[in-house]
Amino acid sequence: MDNEKDKSCQGNYDLFRELDPAALQKKFLNALLKIQNVRRGSIWMKRGRTYVCVEAAGIDSENIVGVTLDAGSPSIVGWVIENGKMTIAKPGSDRRHNREVESHFAIKSSQILCFPLLIDGQVFGAVQVIDTHPDGIYLNLDSSHLSPLQALVEVCSISLWNAMRYSREKKKNRRLSSTLSRIEKENTIIGQSKAFHTSMKLVKSYADTDFNVLITGESGTGKELVAERLHRDSARVNSPFLAQNCSAIPETLLESELFGYKKGAFTGATRDRSGLFEAADGGTVFLDEIGDMPMGTQAALLRVLQKNEIKPLGDSRVQYINVRIIAATNKDLVGMIRENQFRQDLYYRLSILPVHLPPLRDRREDIPLLARHFLYTESKKAKIPEKKIAPETIHHLVAYTWPGNIRELENLIRYLMVTTQDEIIKPGDLPEHIREASPDEITKHTDPMPSDPQTNGAQCLRDISAMTWPDLEKAYVRALMEKFNWNITWAAKASGINRSTFASRMRKLDIHRGTGPSL
Structure with a gap:
């Protein structure tokens, strides 16, 4: 007898330790059925204005899992959930019973014992223990038996609620980890300077359109990262983003890469091959170092921009495509146009939305x-x-x-x-x-102090005496910032005050890079 009791305690301990909601629901329901010596049961959860069967046992259980009952329709589980009380019902005569659920069952329920699932006094579901004997003789409804059974249900309710919450948090953490992993893999664009924010403000506004973009800037300023950001923030985000560097590629090879070719178009063309534009149909094509594109290829690219069509090498027919082109260069395209090295009509087609990335x-x-x-x-x-x-x-x-x-x-x-x-x-x-x-190298040509105090001292004093105190402070702060190339830490150190106080004075005086002098 003691061994049976020990096994039962161990079984309950294993039940409460389970953290997988699906496994716990199954163990919980089977434990109740075993205690009541019946073979049918089900667990229901409240979802808004409906009740959903999340677990079932016994004959026809596969036909009830997933069934949804509307709160406005009669049901035993609905009554228990809304009233928060245990109930005993005879399906044949109880008007609360939803007969449609068992209409196709070979064996019908004869008696139902239903408990609410509660956490902190709030009902989140219900569990049914069902007798299928025609005479309903198996359920033990003695109060001495029901009282400890209800206590077990209450404890299991807490375990089930905790397991469900744990599962939700686990899924949330997985989604968060997935998002963080994706963000870490993405190349992040970082900056806080005014020049950076000016460029990024343009990029953000450009992403909402479908016009072509021309990105200019020195090598290494992040032109491809900006192109990726434009694509990622656009309506084309779920379509391909394909890049091609136009630098140092022979004209014929570049054309075949961009437009594709037909079998036999040239020696070695043993099969048809799709080009970059066809592969990126619906998405974005990024053409880096566009200033190095040969003039012949520029003419073919112009046709893409004008008519949305490509013609693979060796093909007499054209294909229509839908792509957004983002081009980038570190060259002066306007100067190249004057020297007949870049097509003016192509430049105007590419630079509908220009953005310049400042050097570091x-x-x-x-x-x-x-x-x-x-x-x-x-x-x-x-x-x-x-x-x-x-x-x-x-x-x-x-x-x-x-x-x-x-x-x-x-x-x-x-x-x-x-x-x-x-x-x-x-x-x-x-x-x-x-x-x-060193810092001195930045400022050796921008030192605002007079070079000859003997000559300029009197004039300097006259200028200062004509200024108001706010004007003098503003001139001093601006001079420091210009001397230290707008590095607040260095300027604050030179002024003899801490950085936060210096930055606060700058904000109050409305001083930032790009504002004119105060005098």
């Missing part, structure tokens, strides 16, 4: 942010501890001119991750050509 030296405020971002992302990729950058190192990075722009900075960070032995990257870890850059 014109957005120095973004350098610390980008450096730390690359350290974080590259460390995660390499699965190594993330290194930190010393403030003095940041000063050198900001002072450097970055001819290779963001790409050069990203590659430097990769280099430093491998070559720096300590956890903190110090100035001595930098390559010599970057280490030699």
Whole structure:
């Protein structure tokens, strides 16, 4: 007897430990059926104004799982859920019974015992234990038996609710992890400078249209990332985004890559091949280094822009396509037009929506942010501890001119991750050509102080005496910012006040890059 009791306790313990809602529902229902010595039962959940069967046992159980009952229709489970009370019902005579559910069952229910599933006094479902004997003789309805059974149902209700909540949180975490993983794989565009935000504001507005975009900027400024952002934020996001670099590719090869070819079009063309435009139909084509496209290919591209048609090499027929073209270049296309190296009509077709990406030296405020971002992302990729950058190192990075722009900075960070032995990257870890850059190099041609105090001192004093205090403060703050190339940290340090106070004064004086002098 004690062994049976121990087995029962162990069974209940295993039941309460289950965290999978589907498995727990099945175990819970089978335990109740075994206690009551019947073979049919079901569990129902409240979903808005309906009740859904989520688990069933016994003959015809496969025909009831998934059944939905409207709250306005009669049902035993509906009555129990709405009233929050246990009930006993005889389907043949009880008007609450929904006869349609069992209309096609070979064996009908003769007596139903139904309990509410509660959590903190709120009903979220119901469980039915059903006797199918014609005389309804199997259910034990003695109060001495029902009372502990109801207590078991209440405890199992809590376990089931916790398991459902755990499952929901687990799914939410999976979705979050999936989103974070996708975001990490996507190339992120980062910046806080005014020049960056001006460009990104244009990009955001361009994404909502279907016009062609021309992205200009030096090599390494992130033109392809912007093209990807334009596609990702457009209505074409679920269609292909295909890229082709037009640089250093022979004209015939470039045309075949873009427009495809027919079998026999040239030596080696042993089969038909689709080109980039056909493959990207409905999506976006990104043409990088468009300034290097040969004149003959430019004419074929113009036909795509004018008529939305392509003609594969060796084919006499045209094919109609629907693509958005985003082009990019680091060259002066207007100058190339004057030298007859680029078609003027193609330029106007491509540059309906122009956007220029500033070089990194014109957005120095973004350098610390980008450096730390690359350290974080590259460390995660390499699965190594993330290194930190010393403030003095940041000063050198900001002072450097970055001819290779963001790409050069990203590659430097990769280099430093491998070559720096300590956890903190110090100035001595930098390559010599970057280490030699200093804040003074930025400002040696922009020092606002008079070069000859003896000559200019009197004039300077007269100018100052003619100013109001707010004008004087504004001129001083602007002069500091221009001296330190709009680096607030350096300017604040030179002024002798902390950075937050200095930034606050800048906001109150309405000083930002691009505003004119106050005098």
